[in-house]
Every structure is written in C-alpha cells, then in structure tokens.
Amino acid sequence: MTKVAFIGLGVMGYPMAGHLKAGGHDVTVYNRTAAKAEAWVKQHGGAMAKTPREAVEGAEIAFSCVGNDDDLRGVVLGEDGILAGLASGSIYVDNTTASAEVARELHAAGREQGVDVIDAPVSGGQAGAENGALTVMCGGDEAPFARAQPVIDCYAKAVTLMGPSGAGQLTKMVNQICIAGLVQGLAEAMNFGMKAGLDMDKVIDVIGKGAAQSWQMDNRASTMCKGEFEFGFAVDWMRKDLSICFAEANNNGARLPVAALVDQFYAQVQARGGNRWDTSSLMHLLMKD
Numbered sequence: 001m002t003k004v005a006f007i008g009l010g011v012m013g014y015p016m017a018g019h020l021k022a023g024g025h026d027v028t029v030y031n032r033t034a035a036k037a038e039a040w041v042k043q044h045g046g047a048m049a050k051t052p053r054e055a056v057e058g059a060e061i062a063f064s065c066v067g068n069d070d071d072l073r074g075v076v077l078g079e080d081g082i083l084a085g086l087a088s089g090s091i092y093v094d095n096t097t098a099s100a101e102v103a104r105e106l107h108a109a110g111r112e113q114g115v116d117v118i119d120a121p122v123s124g125g126q127a128g129a130e131n132g133a134l135t136v137m138c139g140g141d142e143a144p145f146a147r148a149q150p151v152i153d154c155y156a157k158a159v160t161l162m163g164p165s166g167a168g169q170l171t172k173m174v175n176q177i178c179i180a181g182l183v184q185g186l187a188e189a190m191n192f193g194m195k196a197g198l199d200m201d202k203v204i205d206v207i208g209k210g211a212a213q214s215w216q217m218d219n220r221a222s223t224m225c226k227g228e229f230e231f232g233f234a235v236d237w238m239r240k241d242l243s244i245c246f247a248e249a250n251n252n253g254a255r256l257p258v259a260a261l262v263d264q265f266y267a268q269v270q271a272r273g274g275n276r277w278d279t280s281s282l283m284h285l286l287m288k289d
C-alpha cells in the first residue's frame with residue numbers, strides 16, 4: 001500500500017483516483033469544488049483535504065489531472081500548492097494534457113527540493129478512465145518512473161516512459177495530431193455515405209474490418225451518423241490540445257496544415273454552441289451546413 005494524493009476530480013481524475021483506492025492504496029483527494037471531493041470520499045472512502053498542499057503532505061506519490069498549463073501552475077506552485085507539501089524523495093505524476101514547456105518547468109522546480117516530477121498525459125477518454133484502461137505516456141527520469149509505474153498501473157492498460165521530462169506531453173501531441181485529421185476524414189466519409197443512400201451500419205461493419213478501421217470508427221462512426229455528440233472528450237479540450245501542438249510546431253519547425261484546418265472547423269463547432277460536444281462533432285458541420 002502506498003500513500004498517495006490525487007488533485008483534480010474531473011471527468012478523468014474522479015475515476016482514476018477511484019482505481020488507485022480500489023488498488024489498495026491510501027488515497028487523499030483534493031478538488032477545487034469541494035462537493036466533488038465529498039462525493040468521492042462518500043463513494044470510495046479515503047480522505048479529502050482543503051488545499052493541494054494539505055492533500056499531498058506525507059504522500060509518497062502525488063497525482064494531478066486538471067485543465068491546462070495555467071490550472072496546473074495554480075495547483076502545483078505557491079504556498080498552498082503540491083510542491084509546498086511534498087517531502088524530498090517523493091514523486092509527483094501529472095496526468096493533465098499540458099505543454100512540454102510547463103512539464104520541464106515543474107520538473108526543474110521539483111528537482112530543487114528533491115521531488116521527482118513525471119509528466120504523464122493519458123489517452124483513452126472517459127471510458128478508459130472509468131474502466132482503468134488508459135494509455136499513459138510518461139516523461140521523466142527512469143528510477144522514479146520505475147517506482148511509480150506499479151501504482152499508475154491501477155488506472156492504465158499501458159504505461160510507457162518516452163524519454164526525459166516533456167517527452168510524455170510531446171507524445172500526447174502526436175496522438176492529438178493523429179486524431180484531428182482522422183476524425184475529419186471519418187466525418188467526411190460518413191456524410192458521403194449517408195448522402196449516397198447507403199446503409200451506414202452495414203458500411204461501418206464491412207469497412208471496419210478493412211484498412212479504414214480505427215478506434216474512432218469502432219467507437220464513434222455510428223453515433224456520428226445519428227448526430228449524437230455527447231461522449232466525453234470536449235471540443236474545448238481538443239482546441240486547447242491543438243494550440244499546444246501549434247506552439248510546439250512553431251519551435252520544432254514541423255508543418256501541421258491539416259491539423260490547423262481542423263482546428264478552424266472546431267472553432268465553427270464552438271460557434272454553434274458545441275464547446276462540450278465531443279470531437280466527433282465535426283460531423284455536425286457537414287450534416288447541417
């Protein structure tokens with residue numbers, strides 16, 4: 001049993017922290033909106049704290065999963081932050097999707113006080129978090145990764161150290177760039193098939209067994225055709241992730257022409273009020289133009 005803390009009980013963090021508790025660990029949680037922490041403790045047991053600092057005091061490993069770079073700095077730095085509460089020799093694993101820059105900044109801040117910081121963004125969505133089957137891409141140092149991995153395993157089906165601090169976030173960027181173009185392609189194909197008068201259940205069934213198969217096709221194609229877009233990964237989050245990719249591409253010189261175009265489509269979805277629709281809502285622009 002490891003003494004752990006979890007900061008940020010959102011769509012992802014709430015079930016992830018639950019899997020840590022179910023895995024036999026001693027879990028203390030903190031959430032900005034205290035009602036969610038109260039509900040979590042009622043459901044899972046464990047303890048809740050009033051600040052991130054209080055939550056992580058005495059923890060061997062602290063976890064977080066908040067929104068963006070600024071949210072992350074807000075819960076990690078400062079007198080009530082995670083780093084103020086962690087003792088030398090402890091580990092801090094951040095599951096937020098954020099920039100590689102903030103990952104390196106927090107890694108350096110941790111090092112000054114003997115805390116090992118691992119950037120560990122996840123893929124697999126709300127369902128992956130609820131089923132404890134996330135893919136976790138880590139950046140950091142080998143020894144603390146080896147210590148943290150068995151605990152991360154509680155909410156993951158795959159956990160990989162990608163390289164030094166920031167490498168987890170860079171890998172997540174690759175993941176999001178893949179998804180952006182793929183979802184637009186899938187939306188165009190599904191819309192085309194519907195306009196051609198095909199039975200789309202049969203189309204998805206047959207081409208889903210061939211070279212066009214993808215996670216997005218398996219999980220989203222049929223709901224896209226029905227105009228249903230309430231499945232977890234919000235358009236607002238995708239635009240946040242793509243903006244991180246564009247900033248990184250500015251530094252490394254990579255060209256992202258399709259991702260940039262798809263980002264504009266997502267801006268149109270937001271203008272239609274689709275901020276919390278899931279990323280497959282690119283289909284909405286094609287069905288109702």
Ligand SMILES: NC(=O)c1ccc[n+]([C@@H]2O[C@H](COP(=O)([O-])OP(=O)(O)OC[C@H]3O[C@@H](n4cnc5c(N)ncnc54)[C@H](OP(=O)(O)O)[C@@H]3O)[C@@H](O)[C@H]2O)c1
Nearest residue numbers: 008009010011012032033066067071074096097125126233
């Ligand atoms: N949802 C997905 O399918 C998915 C998949 C992969 C990765 N991610 C990434 O995982 C992260 C969390 O996503 P989510 O869907 O769980 O988001 P969410 O449901 O909106 O939850 C965000 C959590 O962060 C907390 N938070 C945000 N800003 C904060 C701040 N400034 N100070 C303190 N707490 C703050 C929120 O507290 P309150 O409850 O008080 O608002 C909440 O607990 C994001 O970086 C997202 O891109 C999400």
